[in-house]
Every structure is written in C-alpha cells, then in structure tokens.
Amino acid sequence: MTSAATIAKTPAPPYYAVIFTSQRTDFDQGYGQMAERMIALVFQMPGFLKVESVRNTDGLGITVSYWQSEDAIRNWKAHSEHRIA
Amino acid sequence: MTSAATIAKTPAPPYYAVIFTSQRTDFDQGYGQMAERMIALVFQMPGFLKVESVRNTDGLGITVSYWQSEDAIRNWKAHSEHRIA
Numbered sequence: 001m002t003s004a005a006t007i008a009k010t011p012a013p014p015y016y017a018v019i020f021t022s023q024r025t026d027f028d029q030g031y032g033q034m035a036e037r038m039i040a041l042v043f044q045m046p047g048f049l050k051v052e053s054v055r056n057t058d059g060l061g062i063t064v065s066y067w068q069s070e071d072a073i074r075n076w077k078a079h080s081e082h083r084i085a
Numbered sequence: 086m087t088s089a090a091t092i093a094k095t096p097a098p099p100y101y102a103v104i105f106t107s108q109r110t111d112f113d114q115g116y117g118q119m120a121e122r123m124i125a126l127v128f129q130m131p132g133f134l135k136v137e138s139v140r141n142t143d144g145l146g147i148t149v150s151y152w153q154s155e156d157a158i159r160n161w162k163a164h165s166e167h168r169i170a
Contacts, residue, residue, distance in 0.1 A: 007107075
C-alpha cells in the first residue's frame with residue numbers, strides 16, 4: 001500500500017503539518033513558478049521533515065508539509081513571505 | 086483560485102485536521118468500498134466540519150478531514166474502528 005518515493009515517512013509524534021489546498025486554473029500562469037521556488041526553499045528550512053503533494057486532473061491540489069515544531073513553521077512562513085511574496 | 090464545491094471552508098481557528106495519505110494499487114480491490122463507507126460515516130459524526138480529497142493519476146491520494154475538536158476526532162476513530170475494521 002505504501003510508496004517510499006511519495007508517502008512521507010514521519011518520525012514519532014509530536015510533529016506538525018501545514019496543509020495547503022489550491023485549485024489550479026487556466027489563468028494562474030505565474031503559480032507554477034512560485035510553487036517551484038517555495039518547494040526549493042522548504043527543503044533548506046530548519047525543522048523541515050517531508051512534503052507530500054497531490055494534484056488531480058481537475059486541477060485540485062493538496063500539499064502537506066511536515067515539521068519538527070511550530071516554531072519551525074513560523075520561521076518558514078516569515079522567511080517565505082519575505083523572500084517570495 | 087477557490088472552488089466552493091471542493092475546497093473546504095473552515096471556521097475561525099482553532100479547528101483540527103486529520104491527514105490520510107494512501108497509494109492506491111491494482112491489488113486493493115476492497116479499498117474503494119471501505120473508503121466509501123468511511124466517508125458516508127464521517128458526515129454523520131459530531132464535530133465533523135469538512136473533508137477534502139484528491140487522488141492523482143498515479144493513484145496517490147491525500148484526504149484531509151476537519152473537526153471542531155480533538156475529542157470529536159477521538160470519538161470518530163473509536164466509532165469507525167468499531168463499525169468498519
């Protein structure tokens with residue numbers, strides 16, 4: 001049932017997840033580039049564990065990132081707003 | 086960017102999420118039926134808010150259910166293990 005390449009192996013709890021749901025449309029041309037930059041950034045962040053991302057053929061996507069602590073998430077959000085938005 | 090039919094409208098925090106990631110294979114014939122029963126059940130549970138579910142063409146799926154409280158999640162898990170597993 002599991003696929004090592006795609007399903008995150010998470011450590012023993014507690015750990016923390018950020019869920020991002022999005023509907024891709026024909027009009028968000030810049031979205032793919034921004035998402036790529038965000039994913040490149042996330043791998044470098046302290047406390048980052050794993051990311052899982054699925055998008056279906058209707059363009060609906062769910063991305064879940066897993067973190068060691070809530071502080072790591074706050075730090076990532078502050079950093080990514082500064083760098084990307 | 087949003088689609089009312091598919092992206093959950095969640096209330097003001099705090100609320101709680103359960104993330105379920107799965108890789109569908111050719112061998113799990115009973116899986117679809119069990120998933121259908123679980124989704125039918127979840128809508129009846131106290132404290133249930135919304136569910137989002139995406140599966141891509143590789144069979145990788147992420148389902149996120151949102152709940153009013155951790156107690157509601159515990160109750161749902163106890164109930165669903167009893168009824169389904």
